Amino acid sequence: MLTRRNVLKAAAAGAVASAVGLPARSQTPADARKIKFSVTGGFGRSMPMDEFLSAVKSLGIEAIDLVKPDDWKTVQDHGLAVSLGSGPGMGIKNGFNRPEYHDALVADYEKMIPIAADAGVTSLICFSGNRNGMDDQTGLDNSAEGLKRLMPLCEQKGVTLVMELLNSKVNHPGYMADHTAWGAELCKKVGSDRFKLLHDIYHMQIMEGDLIRTIRDNIDVIAHFHVAGNPGRHDPDDTQEIYYPAVMRAIVETGYDGYVAFEYSPAKKNPTTAERLESLKNAIAVCNV
Numbered sequence: 001m002l003t004r005r006n007v008l009k010a011a012a013a014g015a016v017a018s019a020v021g022l023p024a025r026s027q028t029p030a031d032a033r034k035i036k037f038s039v040t041g042g043f044g045r046s047m048p049m050d051e052f053l054s055a056v057k058s059l060g061i062e063a064i065d066l067v068k069p070d071d072w073k074t075v076q077d078h079g080l081a082v083s084l085g086s087g088p089g090m091g092i093k094n095g096f097n098r099p100e101y102h103d104a105l106v107a108d109y110e111k112m113i114p115i116a117a118d119a120g121v122t123s124l125i126c127f128s129g130n131r132n133g134m135d136d137q138t139g140l141d142n143s144a145e146g147l148k149r150l151m152p153l154c155e156q157k158g159v160t161l162v163m164e165l166l167n168s169k170v171n172h173p174g175y176m177a178d179h180t181a182w183g184a185e186l187c188k189k190v191g192s193d194r195f196k197l198l199h200d201i202y203h204m205q206i207m208e209g210d211l212i213r214t215i216r217d218n219i220d221v222i223a224h225f226h227v228a229g230n231p232g233r234h235d236p237d238d239t240q241e242i243y244y245p246a247v248m249r250a251i252v253e254t255g256y257d258g259y260v261a262f263e264y265s266p267a268k269k270n271p272t273t274a275e276r277l278e279s280l281k282n283a284i285a286v287c288n289v
């Protein structure tokens, strides 16, 4: 429908696209790609939300990642999906590995899962929590026990809880889900397709490397990917050590049909909006295999 809001949105998209030297529609239409790309909401923090959403859509981004419930509708009104909802839980450090948090976590997710389902948001992020002296087997058993309480509701509502694998070496000291094998074992123990892993390629490069083999071996329990360059967590370009085209090809070859979300900050200091979008355009070009 031709409303003032739509006209403004289209104009904003065109203005930003031409600012970064693109036609108003992406040069590679999203539906011609083998990968569905998403970008974290935080990537656009320097620009008004409407402008950000229109601009990334014009680059062929199909979804926004790590979006809180208050913003789900705005994202969807721009014709973008919410690839991963955030909000419930007690943060990265306090997660399912602690039985004393289970009642609060279960109550929080039980409230959010039906809201997500009604909104068409089918994945919600969750975390293991930190070790704080706990051994990995105890954390695994505890996490499985807590997560299993949520699986009947997740299965009924068609919502997947996705636990993020994070590095405990640089960014999140003490975090328990810091290796793919631990997460895969947890998926086995929980025993539901509604509990899977977020394989953050940047974090797992820091912890274990061997990215392609690990992804191939564990693709059945991976529901989501995050992309950033290492070291520095900047653009996934040729200034950093991960050869993203090969990693992306390996992901495509597995038949993976979920989202690959960019979660990085541009290397350029204080980038303008146009530079930010240029960085994202380049990141898509690197990963669009």
Ligand SMILES: O=C(O)C(=O)CO
Pocket (backbone or CB within 6 Å): 164, 166, 171, 200, 263
């Ligand atoms: O906080 C981080 O480091 C994350 O990757 C969250 O997605």
